[in-house]
Amino acid sequence: MLDTKNLERGDLASPTPTNISRRGFLLATAGVTAGALVLSVGLPAAPARAQQAGMAPGTRVPAFLEIRPDNTIRFLSPFNEGGQGIFTAMAQIVGEELDADPAAFLVENAPAGEDYKVMGAPFGRVTGGSMSVRSSFDVMRRLGALARQMLLQAAASRLEVPLGELATEPGQVVHAASGRKVSYGDLSETAMDLPVPDPDSVTLKKQEDFSWIGKPVARLDVRDKSTGRAVYAIDVKVDGMLHAAVQHAPRLGLTAGHIRNEDTVRGMTGVHSVHTLDGAVAVVAERWWNAKRAVEALQVEWSDPGAQGTDKRYMPADFSTAAFRERLANEPGEGKVAEEEGDAASVLQKAENVVEATYFSQFLHHAQLEPPSTVARFNDDGTLDIWLPNQAPEQFQANIAKVAGIEAAKVNVHSPILGGFFGRHFLYPEANPYPQAIKLARDVGRPVKVIWSREEEFLRDPMRPMAAVRMRASLDEQGMPQALDIVSACEGPTEAVFGHNPDKVDPTAVEGLTGKAYAIPNRRISQIYVKNHTTIAYWRSVGNSMNDFLYEAFLDELADKGNIDPLELRMRLLKGNQRLSTLLQHVVDLSGGWKRGPFDAEDGTKRARGIAMASPFGSHTAAIAEVSIREGQVVVHDIWESIDPGSIVNPAIIGAQINSAAALGTSQALLEDTVYEKGEPQARNYDLYPILRPDQMPRVHVGIVESGEKMGGIGEPGLPAVPPAITNAVSHLTGKRVRSMPLSKLTFDA
Amino acid sequence: MIVQDAKGSRHATTTSRPDFQIIAKTLDQAKHEELAMELTINDTSYEVQSDGETPLLWVIRDELGLTGTKFGCGLAQCGACSVLVDGVVTRSCVTPLASVVGGRITTIEAIEEDEIGKRVVEAWVDHQVPQCGYCQSGQVMAATSLLKENANPNDDEIAAAMTNLCRCGTYNAISAAIRDLAGETKEG
Structure with a gap:
């Protein structure tokens, strides 16, 4: 029950507040009623103690960990939590080597500081690129192990026994010979004053000994987020x-x-x-x-x-996205090469069977719910x-x-x-x-x-780039692709934010067109830089969010032209690639076997399935979508998606992230498009910029393949294969080739 | 020179209106008046100073400091601001303060005081529903309202009632959690 007294208590009286999202039980112990603002005076975030010069980021234990007398562990995370589950993953990783239950952790985002630049150059520290876990996995494990070592040292002094006789159980140090146990909370005060040991002096656990890494550990923030206690x-x-x-x-x-x-x-x-x-x-x-x-x-x-001729962008009064799209489609030139193999130009020149098409991606809003x-x-x-x-x-x-x-x-x-x-x-x-x-x-x-109100946000939200991509490919007599020439007219987000280098291709403009594993012997992938009047941003899965659609949809077009089933074509192009062949087969099995359709479903609808793959952010994915047409519009019924991220930390969070990425991918494919006319966006809220509604959400079936390869990302990789899986299904079902999104702007009969 | 009246521009670009009924009781009397009004939130009475046209959301968040109820769109599109008024889910961002004087308002802060609300929260935890969590206060309120009205909703009824937006796409987890609760009721 709330009363005004508690509200006042929740207000800030302290001169040095720290805003903290805490978990329910801590709120209770602090005497702060749920709903009051959770702002604590906070212990020094960084490090008054154990100051040692020249320590590498991610090793100064007291800058990260505070173990309280009640054995709760406050951990300052280098990465911020925005739904991707990183606070829980960090607790699993640090807790594993510290020997502490992740459920005992209270995680917050760390303040700015050198200690937290755990990713190394060039990023130092960002929450992005699906990099948090994979970039810091070893550093964070070592941090946990160093903290455990300090607790063992403190216990050795306290119990007056040799360190070698001590072991740990979750949350406590154990001296088996005398049967004595000391909790981490009791030892912390002494332990955190000790110098941090040499990072190379600690040994990390073997994978087969993991208690929490690799397990579907419950998220730490779910109860607070279900009861309004989480503070944004x-x-x-x-x-x-x-x-x-x-x-x-x-x-x-x-x-x-x-x-x-x-x-x-x-x-x-x-x-x-x-x-x-x-x-x-x-x-x-x-x-x-x-x-x-x-x-x-x-x-x-x-x-x-x-226009002031400065770096600042200027939006002219006559700007429209429709005209800009035309300009991109007709931008002259062959572009700067991003990836080249063989001699695509001369193969294409001599080829008899050439397929040509222009594909488009659209501007998109982030549309995160918190303004x-x-x-x-x-x-x-x-x-x-x-x-x-x-x-x-x-x-x-x-x-x-x-x-x-x-x-x-x-x-x-x-x-x-x-x-x-x-x-x-x-x-x-x-x-x-x-x-x-x-x-x-x-x-x-x-x-x-x-x-910012939603209207002011949609006026200034920088967007996922628009691209017009000219595709040309030739097929041999068996219908297999021999040469592929792709020219993307696009401004990439990295060059948009950090400045365009005329001598270089922005990799984030072309990723997903480049780096495909398919064995097409002659390839030329290039970019024509066209500066935007709009501001441009990273959007979940960045260049891959559009490019895997553009590529994988064209690949289906080639399959149809060469009269080869699209799954069969991909299998042939991946011949000898054990990892991706396995993944592709995995998603096919997950979906109950390849069934392209069209077929009649039990509910009387005619349906088809599409397939696509993507390899973003160090992980690999394959997706199958099942669609039908209702009143001229596309309905996505099911998505089966398998991911191979190499090795994993939390399979439950991976499942949630694949669901989430599938939702955003479906939303992009079906609904989203930022339209400008006369220099202004036509939608300033969710009414005219619809995002996926609950009744439009497909069922999502997730498969995880843990190949044991180098660890890849999780938050973004699930997205890119979804839009092309959907559009490939729609193209097949309707016989109408889909070369742009969103599908809501097209009308279909089926 | 370009002259722009921002409000006019909003009307030009944002045409749809909220698709649910606003309870309008004493709106006319309280319009523009800066009189203290009494509001019952979570079984506690508050004297509030905001004028009668102020959306309930901003009274709750700014004047009373209950920040569990979220601002997302201000247009009754997303449902992040959902509260219960006399047990019925209501989008507080377009609900004038004056229209709910005399009503019984429940916000997410008191959801566990409600028997059904408490079960919804437990189902949300069991199904690990939230991701970023920003829409989840509203989702929990909407689910509680649904189950108060219909203890045993079928899939179509769940779909019809649960219309709040979630950019993280937790929709499947939300419907699974509610299906579980409906099942519980069946057995019980």
Whole structure:
């Protein structure tokens, strides 16, 4: 039961708050009622103790672990939790070598700091690229083992016995000879003051001895997320905080001029002040609803200085996605080579049986459910505390310091769990609210929380790129592909965010067109760079999210042209590739055997199945989709998907991630398309930018193949094979070749 | 020069309206008035200062500090803001404060005080439903409302009632959890 007393207690009284998502039982012990804001004073996140110079990232044990007297283990994760299950995976990995039950862990995202750059160059630390577990697996295991060693040392002193006589059981050190046991919680105080041992001095467990790695351990955050206790950036509250809402310029590059009704708006209920920002106006108010209502009432004269010839993007008043698509399709040139094998050009020139087609991908929104927000608070000591959803704390810290004009060391970045991300929360020019929050907090002299309404978010959300891809291939007399020439006109997300290098192909523009395992002897894959007016971003599975659709759909077109069954064609092209042949067979078996159709289902619908593969982020996937047509629109009934990530940490989380990726892949294939006309997006909310609804969700059947190869990613790899599996099924069922998404823009008869 | 009235632009680009009924009881009286209104949330009475047109969501989140109920779209599209009003699921982002004065409001913070809500939470844990979790407060409220109305929903009834969006795609886990609860009721 809630009462106001508890609410007050939940408010922040502390001068140095740390925002923490805790689990239920800790809330109970802290005396904070569920629903009150969970903000703790927090023990020093980083490391007052055991300071040792020159330690490699991921080895300074006290910077990561705090074992409390009640034997709960607070772990500061280098990676942020946004639904992919990383906090649980980290607890499994560290707990395995520490010898502690993952269920005893309380995991939070670590602050910015050198200790947490555990991925090594060039990334240091980002939550992205499906890299968290695979990039840090050994480092995090070693960290757990080092902590265990320190606890053993502390126990040896405490019990006055040689270390060699000690062993551990989950959560405690055991001296078998005397029958004595000491809990980690009792030893922690002493243990964490010891110097961290040489990382090479500890031995890691053998795989066959694992207790938690490889097991379907329950997620640590599920109860908090089912009861409203989980705290996201948008929920953070600090003392004396004001709320701000913004109205962005309708087009990038415009600046706010005169506000016609500023005085009237200043007099509206709850309004504190009206502000002009870079490309936006803002209202600060005591409550966000008042700020939103007031900012939307502002009549702003936006001035259009035209393109400034700088790095900043400018959206012209006549821009439309339809025209841009045409431009990409007709962009002259052969592109810069990304992958080449044999001599595709001359084989194609001499070939008799040539297949040619242009395929398209569309702009997409991230559409994560939590709208972007930032809380900024300048402190009396010259430091800045800032809470914001982010996938890269050190990168944000550096940029925030620049924007605020203070040293990076004075910026305390707090990174609450993410209400979905899918690539949304990297540093993107024009697309993060923190510069607004910093300016407003400074101008009003109080902490400020900026929240972007859904409409303002869809106006500034950077998008998954659009590409037009010209495909040409030749078939030999048996119908097998002999040469493949692919030219993609596209701006990749990496060059869009970090700058285009005219001498290089952006690998994230072409991944999924490149790196395919099929034995086509002559290949030329290239990119023509075409700069966008829109902002461009990483989107779950990045280039693969579109390119595996483009490639695998064309491959089915080749199969049909060569009169070879599409499964048979893939099997032939993978001949001798044991790993992928096994995977392909695995998904076929999972689906009860290959049955392309069309066939009559029990419910009277006519159905067909499509198949596709992808090899993104170090993992490999194969998917089969079953579809029918209802009232001219595609229904996806089932998706069978098998993944080979090499080796695994949590099969239950893999199952959930394949479901999740299949949902997003289905959503892209069926529904999603960001359309601009006259320089403005036509959809500003979910009503006109529909995302997959529950009644559109296919059943998902997951297969896991643990080949024992090098560990690959999990969060993204499930997506890319799904759209082409769907469209290949639709092409076969309807006889109408699908070369673009979403399918909702096409009409089918069946 | 381009003059844009942001509100006008919203109307131009966002045409659909909420597809459920808003309970309108005392809206007219309370309109624009800054009078303290009494609101019953989770069996506790609160005097609130927000004006009567303020969406219930923002009263709950900003004025009362109950942040378990989420803002997702502001247009009754996603359902992240779902609460129970007199036991019926309601999208609080488009529900004016004045329309729920006198009603009995339940938010996610008190869901485990409700017998059915408690079982829904346990089913969510058993099925490991949440991923990012942001929509799950609303999903749990919607499931609780469904089971209050219909203790034994079939698949079509589950599909008709559970319309909240989830960008992580936890839909199959959600329906499996609810099917389990319906099964329980059958046996019990």
